[in-house]
Amino acid sequence: MKSAATAVSTIVALVLFRALCGDAKTVISVDDVQSIRVDLDLSNVARKVDERFLSVAIDASLIAEERFMNLLNSPKLRTLAKALIPAFLRFGGTKQDFMEFNPRGRYFQARENSSRAVLGNLCKRLELPPLLENRLKQEWVLQSKTLLQEELEGKYKKTKFSEYAVDLLYAFANCSGLDLIFGLNALLRTSENTWNSSNAELLLKYCESRQYVMSWELGNEPNSYEKKAGIRVDGYQLGKDFVHLHQILQESTIYNSTGLYGPDIGQPRDHRKDLLTGFLETGAEAITACTWHHYYVNGRDTSLEDFLDPHVLDTLATKINEVLETVESVSPGKKVWLGETSSAYGGGAIGLSDTFVAGFMWLDKLGLAAKLGVDVVIRQVLIGSGTYHLVDDNLDPLPDYWLSLLYKRLVGPEVLKAEVHMNFGPKKAIRVYLHCTNRKSTHYRPGAVTLFALNLNKNEATISLPTHLANSTIEAFVLQSAGEQNLHSRSVKLNGEVLKMVDDRTLPLLEGRELPPGEHIKLPGFSFAFYVLIEARAPVCK
The missing domain is CATH 2.60.40.1180 (Golgi alpha-mannosidase II)
Incomplete structure (x- = not known):
């Protein structure tokens, strides 16, 4: 009896192994x-969730070298983006806290001319020629490896970007019909460790001169500032920084009624709960919605089995409920967003996050988040470094893109x-x-x-x-x-x-x-x- 039972167990294990490993002959x-x-x-x-419930991100790493922002002029990428509307387009991520606006001056024009150029025929005029697109895509493959190495080493280079990069980003969002959310650098600090808003005000002034309508964020995963930059910002101070930004936006004729989202904190864990609570106690009134980030697993040590494990998928519900309870206790009624999310952190899991199996995590996240009361889910990323993108290095749609497109067409709020x-x-x-x-x-x-x-x-x-x-x-x-x-x-x-x-x-x-x-x-x-x-x-x- 024992040997027969062992034989049956072996057969069951073999069938499961074949199914997981793709044996097409399994009947x-x-x-x-x-x-x-x-x-x-x-x-x-x-x-009922926001009609832009399924939204997308462009990783700020794309701006590390400004020429790669020209990829946003690809007709193919615009076609893919436009099919996902209505949606927010978040521009942010780790790199946003290491970049500064560095205006060159020559892009400033009369408001009438600049707005007409950008919002008028720019969509057609800026389309990327095929030869240039192919060259940029080839160079981006190498750039992605450089950025991944930077992530692995935890050493982030500071980046400067000009009006040209802002123009390209806004043109992409505008021509695609996406609602842009721009992530500002929160690691620009004064000697008193308060947020130094001077660079952000320079950017706001430029965007206002061009009549660029967009929303804003301040900082990305403040819980990791000490690890990434040796700077510690507690929740109480972060909330006051958001109040300061809110006051600046209130003085703008364009941005006094646009959204401000934050604090884009990592998923609840130990001190992060305290950081979120402290932030809400001082900054809740300044924000339109409370944002946090979620990934199921570490991309460097996960497995195919994790992507199919119901218990791994169920961990999302625990995290969502923890955040909802914290927000409700401090700021009742405040909307909660998954401001950045995908399958695996650390840039995704190679051979998993950009393949068919990632769809189980993605579709279950959309279903569970809406069911539990999350208002918007922003997918990391449409395009950018890592392996959790929706389009590949040739800008061709990956399985999660097609899944997202079907969701958009068939599922209401x-x-x-x-x-x-x-x-x-x-x-x-x-x-x-x-x-x-x-x-x-x-x-x-x-x-x-x-x-x-x-x-x-x-x-x-x-x-x-x-x-x-x-x-x-x-x-x-x-x-x-x-x-x-x-x-x-x-x-x-x-x-x-x-x-x-x-x-x-x-x-x-x-x-x-x-x-x-x-x-x-x-x-x-x-x-x-x-x-x-x-x-x-x-x-x-x-």
Whole structure:
């Protein structure tokens, strides 16, 4: 008996190993299919998030050498960015606290001329020629390695940027339809260790002269200032620094009503909780929303198994609740954002953060954050150094980009309740979330709802819906890894077709597959999907 049990254990382990490692010959038997029942509550909106809930970042490392800001003029990158609106575009990160505005003077022009140039034909006039784009992309690969080494060594070079870089950034945001948030340097300090605002005021004056409408942040992860720069700023002082910036913005004719976000603190851990509390006690009134950062794992020592582990995914809920409780206790009603977030810190996990498997962390984060009450989630990064980007070094979309695009098109801001019931197997391995369908999508009737689901198992899951929805017409958008690398693939299939751009200015049609009425939903192993219940007639979604 013992040897037989051992043999069975060995076979189970071998099957799991093959599934994780991408053995295409693994066969799923009928007995392996999991049966799941999902309860959906269409009578009540549990929460409502900002319509720009899924937003993106450009890492400030792009400005370390100003010429790389020209990549923002790529027609391909603009096409990809524009497809994600409405969204915020955060420009910030570690590098923001090591950069200074250094105006050259020759870019100052009469307000009428400059604003007309930037907001008028600049979108077409500044487009990057293909030859220059290819050269910059090749050079960026080398630059990324330099920046990664800087991150590994923890030695950050100071950078100066000019009006030209600001113009390029604003033109990209404006031409793409994104709402820009610019991160200011908080490590410019006086001898009394208060924030020295003189450089920021210089930048604000320039942006105001160009009539650039944008929002602001001050500093990035202040909990790590001592480690990165040998400077310690407590929460109480940081809050006063934000009040100082708020007062400066109030005196501006353009920025007196724009957003100010902070403190962009790392996820709760020991003294960071005290820093956030101290900040809110002195600075809560100055900010539009409270921002914090989250990553699941260390990119240098994580594994494929971590990216599929329900317990790792569940750690997000603990962190979100800790931040929400802190904010509610000090500044009740203040909105909370994930101001920077991705899978793994330290620039991402090589071979994981830019592949199909990263989508499990990303989609679950979007579902869980909205469900628990986070108003905006800003993805690190659209473009920048590291391996957690949405587009690769050739500016081609990676799996998480396609996932983000589908989310934008199908998922509305209204959060509804969904609950999983399983006959057997680990419940947490099948995760579902429910929203009203994006009402801006003219393809669906009012009252439609979107169920999105993740299957962290190798086994197919059969999902049955409540009786009153069982015969609803369902449009399915199933995402699976493409190619021989399986979960490590940098390509993704939608309903069996590999997704790729038609050309640099054209995205493919993202078409769903209509399921026969009354048929159970079949979610393949190691996949995630969106299901639009077209005839749900949810009164709260009309």
